[in-house]
Amino acid sequence: MPSPKTKWEQFIAKRTANIAYFSALLGIIMMVLLLRIWYLQIIEHSYLLSRAENNRLREVYLDGHRGLILDRNGLVLVTNRPAFELSMIPEDMNEPKNTLEFLQKSVEFNMNDVLKSIKNVATFKKVVIKSDISRDEVAFVEENRLELPGVSLQIVSTRNYNYGNFASHLLGYLGPITAKQLARVIKKQHSRNDFVGQTGVERAFEKSLKGRKGLRVLEVDAAGRVIKVLKRISPIGGTNIQLTIDYETQKMAEESLKGKAGAIVAMDPNNGDVLAFASSPSFDPNIFSNGISAKNWSRLLKSGFHPLQNRVTQGQYPPGSTHKIVTAIAGLEEGVFDKNTLVNCPGYFKLGRKTFRCWKEVGHGSMDMKSALIQSCDVYFYTLGLKLGVDRIAKYARMVGFGSSSNFKVGTERKGLVPTIEWKEKVRKKPWVLGETVVNSIGQGYNLVTPIQQVRMVAAVANGGKMVEPKIIIKDVDLNNEKGEREHNSLLPFSKESMQFISESLRGVVEAPRGTAWRINKGSFGYAGKTGTAQVVRRKDIEPENIEDIKYKYRDHAWFVGYGPIENSEISVAVVVEHAGHGGTVAAPIAKKVMDAYLNSPYTVIQRSAGSKNRSNTIRLVDDTANN
Amino acid sequence: MLTNRHWKRFDRTLLGLTLTLSMIGVVAIYSANMQSDLIFVRELYIKQVYWILISIVAMSFAATIDYAFIERMAFPLYILGVGLLILVTFIGKVGGGSQRWLSLGWIDFQPSEIMKVILVIILARVFNDIKKRDPINAFDLIRPIGFLVVPFFLVAQQPDLGTAIIYVVIFIGLVGFVRVQTKLMSFLSIFLLAVTPLTWFLLKPYQKDRIIGLLNPEEDPMGRGYHIIQSKIAIGSGGMWGKGIFEGTQSKLNFLPAKHTDFIFSVYAEEVGFIGAIVLISLFCSMALRFQNIIKYSEDKFACLVVVGLGAMIIFNFVYNIGMALGLLPIVGIPLPFMSYGGSALITNFICIGLAINVSIGRKRLV
The missing domain is CATH 3.40.710.10 (DD-peptidase/beta-lactamase superfamily)
Structure with a gap:
């Protein structure tokens, strides 16, 4: 139907090509976006999913009650007692050094060791200032809570040898797990910072005494607050071991x-x-229970009579x-x-x-x-x-x-x-x-x-x-698959x-x-x-x-x-x-x-x-x- | 004024797409905030529904008004818009480090948003006034540039770089459609390419950080790389089918920042996966095609140019926002049209749709 074109009709007719070019360009852009989405959601999916899980999941291990050690007639020789552990989270403190100096007024600890561990610890992980602090020290910390931001007290289970030096060479003592031991032990049975038997019965029957670790899987938000507990496996206490000792x-x-x-x-x-x-x-194995101090250790080593032998x-x-x-x-x-x-x-x-x-x-x-x-x-x-x-x-x-x-x-x-x-x-x-x-x-x-x-x-x-x-x-102690x-x-x-x-x-x-x-x-x-x-x-x-x-x-x-x-x-x-x-x-x-x-x-x-x-x-x- | 004829002729697909996207947006906003501690934040989706209802009213108005009247009102509207922008610089409310909002008592209103539509109208009017030459020459560009520059600087100093960029995009879209002489076009292209790197020196430090963060987010994962990394994790962890509606962890546990506004796409893609992303992109592509169709069958130059400007704006918004969520483009406050939370943007976008529908109905055919 040939009819005289208005000026407008001429204008829009000239732009048909424009519109087509634009459609092609838009098509390409959309393809780029889709390719990128495909890359993230299909190719990188498992990696990014693991990062999302890593964002939200925190695994907290729970220690089982370590098995007791008894004599042949059932007398308890080795048990566990609660102790106060003083620790801090450096990220929650304004100036860790000032706080520590304040703390040092009433709590005895080695400043250099603590400063060293602050440097080495991962972010938002606690640094132990001193384990097993005394009643007076607990009182001081409680009274000065406001002056001590980021410092906290936890109750931890501590190995207790009821009779001190009694049968110390036989019973043995606990110490922080070494890198070598960590590499050897079954996965999830032990973890870094665990105390394990280093000598004696504590070492020989470590697996039975230790029991099984429990696990709590927590969901946390971006601020680190716990939203809910997703999974909870209760720890299993260790086996009590009865010795033939009288x-x-x-x-x-x-x-x-x-x-x-x-x-x-x-x-x-x-x-x-x-x-x-x-x-x-x-020697008294109790001094090892929270990590032996350098002073005690050198005293044991320097003694001419070799008490550790x-x-x-x-x-x-x-x-x-x-x-x-x-x-x-x-x-x-x-x-x-x-x-x-x-x-x-x-x-x-x-x-x-x-x-x-x-x-x-x-x-x-x-x-x-x-x-x-x-x-x-x-x-x-x-x-x-x-x-x-x-x-x-x-x-x-x-x-x-x-x-x-x-x-x-x-x-x-x-x-x-x-x-x-x-x-x-x-x-x-x-x-x-x-x-x-x-x-x-x-x-x-x-x-x-x-x-x-x-x-x-x-x-x-x-x-x-x-x-x-x-x-x-x-004979009839049921050892834990050991x-x-x-x-x-x-x-x-x-x-x-x-x-x-x-x-x-x-x-x-x-x-x-x-x-x-x-x-x-x-x-x-x-x-x-x-x-x-x-x-x-x-x-x-x-x-x-x-x-x-x-x-x-x-x-x-x-x-x-x-x-x-x-x-x-x-x-x-x-x-x-x-x-x-x-x-x-x-x-x-x-x-x-x-x-x-x-x-x-x-x-x-x-x-x-x-x-x-x-x-x-x-x-x-x-x-x-x-x-x- | 709504007659039976209106109903029969207007682009119902465009309206359907708009409402669908808005509803998806409401669900995504609800999902993003459902676990928040603040009731106010949890119930933002309800506010969004109210905004949609208000926007529909505004859209109906824009769809039925005689656009010849709008053309006549171009200058007064422009004066009004610029006036509001100036007012914001004096009595505007500050939020998130920039002064963008006018407080109207019960709501906060962002004049730079409605200015987008006004800018489209004034530029369409100005380009329509050039009847002599086709394509146009350099002198013809002076007036439009003048109309662009004033709101551009007013908005850029708020600072609201995202909106300022949109103004430029509207301008470029219209110039591209109107067409300038080939020589001038080449000159302008080369000029723009040469000038763009120089803008680096005009950027504020936080804006520079966003560009560096884009290039290598893992270099500062808790700082400038954070937004990009968390958005990529959210999208990527969704996989093919997504984690399920309301099951996204990145958004609910607050790892994803600005989740109900700029990063609403990440919330969506985490929960409905690649399939959902394809659906969303298809919806927007359909919308782009509807705009194209309206442009083709528009009845005069002014109406045509208005739809070109509005289409360029919405499509650019969409592409940029998703590109940003995917870690392809630097982070700038450009929301996802119809889906991001925000009343002013919603009203503006609905008005755009209203004007497009208006054009689709036609003026001459109606009478």
Whole structure:
């Protein structure tokens, strides 16, 4: 329909192309927007979703109640107590340093340490100023709340060792988790800043004691306020662990060692239950519970007596005359001597140009094996040892557990040393000298044993030749999927007669008038044992009569290994007192006290009258309601 | 005045799109604030509904008035608009660091918003007055530039950079449509490209921060990068289908700033995902097509130019706002048309639709 176009019609006709261009441009822009949305919502979706979740979710771990540690009769040795922890959030403070200086007026803490952790901590995370503050300090903080913005008090659970130094080497202590431990443990079981067992039972049974962490997933808004709790998993308390330790026996052992350095370990020779485990000097594990202070730590390290060392499993001593038990068994079993073989002791023993003295200078005269053990005649065993040779003695020493680990689950063990000809050539690069065999047969020279090896050895004598492994946990504790202890006993291939003979001889050591442990015979349940006096340095020909005149570090170690009652023994014990003198005068009386304490204990009496050695029948005075 | 004929002829699709977008906006505003502690903030969506009702009245008025009358009233309206802007600089209410609002007692009113429509009308009038040349030359541009510059500076000093930019966009849109001589066009394009980088030196420090924040938001995630990062997280975490209506966490937990105003798109995209975003963009594209259609079939030059100016403004608003939420464009206070919370913008946008509908009905055909 051709009609004359108005000016307007011409105008709009010219702009049709304009409109088309514009549509194309708009189309392109919309495609760009859509592509961008697609990129964010499809390609980057999972990453951005995780960031959104990260924005709003906070995971808070809740610690379970750490398991208690009890003695064999249910007495609570280790528990948890509430303590006040003083902490701050640096972001909530105007000038942290000023606030801390104000705080320092009444609360003692290390300013530099706190300032250092402020620098290292993530934003809006708390910095602990001081854990376990005193009542007075709590009062000061509460009174000055207004002056202390960003400072807060929290109640935290703190490990408490009810009896302080009691069995500290056995129980162990807690410390902040190390990077290495953190890498090893199961995910979510532990986290940074946790305190975990660093030694002793606390470490050995960490997983059971710890329990399972709880978790709370919180939804927070941009201001960090909690909007709601999305998920809550309650923590599960740790397992209470009942030890084989008997409180009374342990206490007696520790009291006997007070002021001395040494170790005592007592074990039920029938099943390996460790009844006492004392190492002296000891320490108070409570000082570790909130992180040990630098002052306390250096005090422990600098002490010349090494209070942190666990002498029961790590103290290596020459066994001295207690080793005569091993030499005697070797002599009988190898048929080198029989029990009636006589040796004359003139007070010395000559080998070539060398002279070895008996402890009794005038000599014992003619001795059979029993009297040699009872009176601890050195010359008799020099003679026997030389006939046996060092390697045959070593064979029997190994059989009774020397030179190897006793598989005790708590702490690390040292293996001691059983010398042989091969060992000396290999390690010392020197040939064996016969004189060394002579001193070796009475437990001097290169021999080294630990108290826990000694108690196993003497327990085997007590129970008629059964090598029991020491156990620390009462059998029926249900460990939290953790490998517990299993009873692992082996029978020594020794003849019954030999074991019977050794046992009678050790009885004589206590009961015979000339026995080296005669002092402990009076009023006893009937004990047997062997004393030992281990030389630290080669004995001089003339030595001061009085022990006080010898320098401490050159004094002899006093040993006693024994058991009681003689029939149906219930306890075997090894005692070593460092640099204390004679076994008979120092170590044996301590052993008696410890054994008396156990055998007199009402729990033992009840158990005995129940007429059973089976622990599952014993009366357990455990308060089962104490489980959480 | 609304007769049966009006009803039959006007662009009902455009009206439908407008109301649909407004309703989506109300739901999004409700969702953004439903968990707020303040009742006042929680109930902003109700206020938005009231604003929509008021806007519909304003729209009906704009749709039915004779636009020849509007053309005649262009100058008085312009004087009124500029007068209000001057008034704001003296007695305006300060909010968010800028002086934009006139308090009318029960409501606060933003004159720079209605000035957008007035600017469109005055420029359309001025360009319509140039009858001699097609395309126009440099002299013909002097008058329009004059009308632009006055409100531009009045608004820029409030400061309200977003609105000032919209004024320029309206101008450019109209000039582009009216067409200037090719040589002049090339000159102006090169001039603009050369001048744009220089504006950097005129920007305030916080405005510079927004541009730096856009280029590398992760460099200062709690500061200048915060808005962009949180908006991207909100949109991206929605995924294909979204977290579900009223289930967005970024908005409800306040990680997303300015959520019911400038970042309403992020609230929407978080909850309804990529699918929802496609729907929204389709709605706006349809709206753009409706404008194009009205321009094509408009009956005279003034009416045509008015719709061109208004269309350019709404489309630019839309593209810029979404581009900003997506982290493509620097953050400037440019709201999403029909959806962002805000009465003045809502009324202005509805008036635009009203004028477009007015043009769609036609004047000559009616009589």
